[in-house]
Amino acid sequence: MRTFRLGVLTGDGIGPEIVPAAVEVIDAAVAATDTAAVEWVPLPVGAAAIESHGDALPEVTVETLRGLDGWLLGPHDSAAYPEEHRRKLNPSGYLRKHFDLFANIRPAKAFDGTPALVPGMDLVVARENTEGFYTDRSTYRGTGEFMPTADVAIAMGIFTRPAIERIARQACELALRRRRHLTIVHKANVLRTTTGFFLEICREIAADYPQLEVDDFHIDAMTVHLVRRGADFDVLVTENMFGDILSDLTGELAGSLGIAPSINASHDRAMAQAAHGSAPDIAGRGLANPTAMIASGAMLLDWLGLPEVAERIDLGLRETVAQGIRTADLGGTASTTEFTAAVIKGLA
Incomplete structure (x- = not known):
């Protein structure tokens, strides 16, 4: 033992x-x-x-x-x-x-008989945990926030292929053990270079898992879909800050x-x-x-x-x-x- x-x-x-x-x-x-x-x-x-x-x-x-x-x-x-x-x-x-600790895995599953806002919700947010728009984790030393003048504040969002590949693979493996549905959440219509890169690499990795159904949504649209039909989703994979926000939303939608x-x-x-x-x-x-x-x-x-x-x-x-x-x-x-x-x- x-x-x-x-x-x-x-x-x-x-x-x-x-x-x-x-x-x-x-x-x-x-x-x-x-x-x-x-x-x-x-x-x-x-x-x-x-x-x-x-x-x-x-x-x-x-x-x-x-x-x-x-x-x-x-x-x-x-x-x-x-x-x-x-x-x-x-x-x-x-x-x-x-x-x-690059993978932050956050399930949201409603309990029977409780006042869940989305009864039947049973999904998992796979959140990349080491970079993205969270500047306290996006640099080797110090943070990615700085002020060049007293009137200007700047924050860096960091997206790297190795970090995206490993969270994408974790999400695919998780979806494979669940209902085989992977949803990539991004904002590639505006943040084309950064979250567009995230979307592209997640799709590359997901191609190694032909058993999975793969779709994607913009982060703003995703919040609406979760409120309206949160029970339809299985595994969501996304960058650090989006994942933090979405997992709080899904937790509350599942009941608390x-x-x-x-x-x-x-x-x-x-x-x-x-x-x-x-x-x-x-x-x-x-x-x-x-x-x-x-x-x-x-x-x-x-x-x-x-x-x-x-x-x-x-x-x-x-x-x-x-x-x-x-x-x-x-x-x-x-x-x-x-x-x-x-x-x-x-x-x-």
């Missing part, structure tokens, strides 16, 4: 509530399947790390992560950090860039950002991270929905080669919601701990 060593970075806001919930559920699911063992490695991050180590992402955290099989990252509230820390890359952005998980992965390591933020307005009140963080942990287990454990967690989440045990964002009254306890009970 293999033991997986996984980092635990609780983060800010609701992080100290939802990350421990994910740890509890994962422990219960692993014990129920008896296929592996997990050793948890707590590490400092966020506001607590600033207080204890003088940095939101201490060097000891980054170096320890290098030797682990993967990790759970809670949300961070970097906007609330002291000014000298706000000038740095936030913890999530730094880890994605430092470990070249509280159920929107994600994984950030390279070829040899992965980080589980809920798609939502730190929600400081409800932190410490027991109102947070831990589903996205728990489901992100399940995605990490699947990436590590434990699909039966991941499936058990997903089933446990869905059965709990189907029984009417729901947090406030899904129209229920269950607290974070009550919901987590119900999921664990269902795993036994």
